[in-house]
Amino acid sequence: MTGISHRFVESASGLRMHVAEAGSGPLVLLLHGFPESWYSWRHQLVALADAGYHAVAPDQRGYGRTGGPDEVDQYSILHLAGDVAGLIGALGADRAVVVGHDWGAPVAWHTALFRPDLVRGVVGLSVPPYPRGRAGLSQTLRGQLGDPAYLAYYMMYFQQQGVPEAELGRDLDTTFRRLLAGAPVMAAHGLPMVPEGGGFLDVFQDPEELPDWLTEADIAFLVAEFEENGFRRPLHWYRNLDRNWELTAPWHGASIQPPALLIVGDKDLVVANPQARESLSTLSGHVPGLREVRLLSGCGHWTQQERPKEVSEALVDFLAGL
Template sequence: MLVVTRIRTYGGHMSHLTHRLVPGPAGRIHLVEQGTGPLVLLLHGFPESWYSWRHQLPVLAAAGYRAVAVDVRGYGRSSRPEAVAAYRMTELVEDNAAVVEALGERSAVVVGHDWGATIAAHSALLKPEVFHAVALLSVPYTPPGGPRPSEVFAGIGGEEEFYVSYFQEPGRAEREIEPDVRGWLAGFYAALSADTMPTSTADAHHMPADPHFVAPGGQLRDRFPAGRLPAWLTEDDLDVYAGEFERTGLTGALNRYRAMDQDWKDLAAYAGAPIRRPSLFLGGALDASTTWLSDAIDAFPTTLPGLHAAHLLDGCGHWIQQERPEEVGRHLTEWLGSVTSGR
């Protein structure tokens, strides 16, 4: 195991962070940790990295936890297998279990945002003996089962194409992103942030131009807001994200979308299964992930019977732990106190 300890300045404050490369099923897993105490595993979403937890690492460490933010398979310094099948949910769950073992622990609380929330949820579902509590940010839990994902997404949007279908076609999104990774990321982050969401109109009915859809013959970036970064994202922050993806490309990250139908097969035995471990949900009231999936939130008494609380933050978009770091830190530490006491 390679251990590299560094002191770096991120977001204007000094943090003592330990960077590690640990062995995983696909090769290596890069993680960043701070603090000592019960292990809390932090999983990012698309298109981010461990860096999206930069505000929570010191908060959790100060509260008495060993906070560990991972570069999910396909991102950053973690391994990037070529095969789409390597990005199945079952593979990503095994990565998380490997991190817990490599760090010398037997169990952990798992916290995820966006795709990381879905990975965290399935970690608690498939390996409840390892992941004894789970917090989901932005994307609520929906149990496995139902129609095949690609068929569902293909039917959304009418003449326009839903972004998931757009991402699922190999190479297509890469051709859009690669010429200007930094500009594309800035636009994507802005499109889903509360203070920079698009307000232009798409048609005669004065419906907002939704950045989750692609017009015929167009690109996803056609509806990104231009010229202004969200308040939570500095130029230096954007440099960190852009630098990672300019080095690695986006294919590893996008392959998560391309493996969804294989998940549907792999997880058939868990169709409709609830997560019984203690749980927490945090979402942004302006986030499409919470408005489109409001039925999933309503179903939490059935799907998350161990739910401690579900909080929707007013005026908040998709990037919740970066848009509202203080509130997210407070909710997480309060909840963690209830699920780790006595362990």
């Protein structure tokens, strides 16, 4: 793409990471979510470069041309945030603004929590910065939904080895068409639940046509990215959720100190349930530097792709205020 170049950078974590970058100036790291790649930031790379920043979007651990180890325990939040912290210095910067969408948002929030000395600002898209709870994911969901209903929650479905990666890899075109353009089917309590005997893709309806922000070329790009390595390593991120709760015990009750911004689509399934929506009003206790929660009307989960101009403008405004 015009104005975007590619190279490999050795993070101090030891991972050789593929990055897409544009521009020069203060460093802004853009972290993609599941199941994506650097490509989800194609619009913001150019916009941030035009605004005078060095915008860098890596393929994160387990994704795209970066790849990664096969072992599940190598995808903990300490590894993921460590990759980002190590990438900042490897790119020749002392500090960076770290921006993350979907799974990239928890990585951004935790990088700011673990290494505030390296992060001069943090932005999350879609996923708010939840404080560490009193229990891990499995125990929490079992308490909320009951046993065995909690196993139908999509993150619990992803705990199975082999089953979700086989489902998602069976027909890549259908997978990305449904995930990116299909309307989510939510349970009565507002959570995405895998139907009995079904799979994760059954949470989404088949789209009649692609939305105006998504092209056939975009679908084809993602299909090509996942053809070789599939979904196994990206799914390992989910398989560390209980482990992450254990590993982050030293930060229990700690707050995220750098200046922060949250951007959320009001149609995003992440905040579709009332409890999640209500929690947005209490974030300042965990993130005292939170400057704004920006709700994008009519926007779904794929925030920076659905609303590229609005997201880019919000990022530039936030950066200018640091």
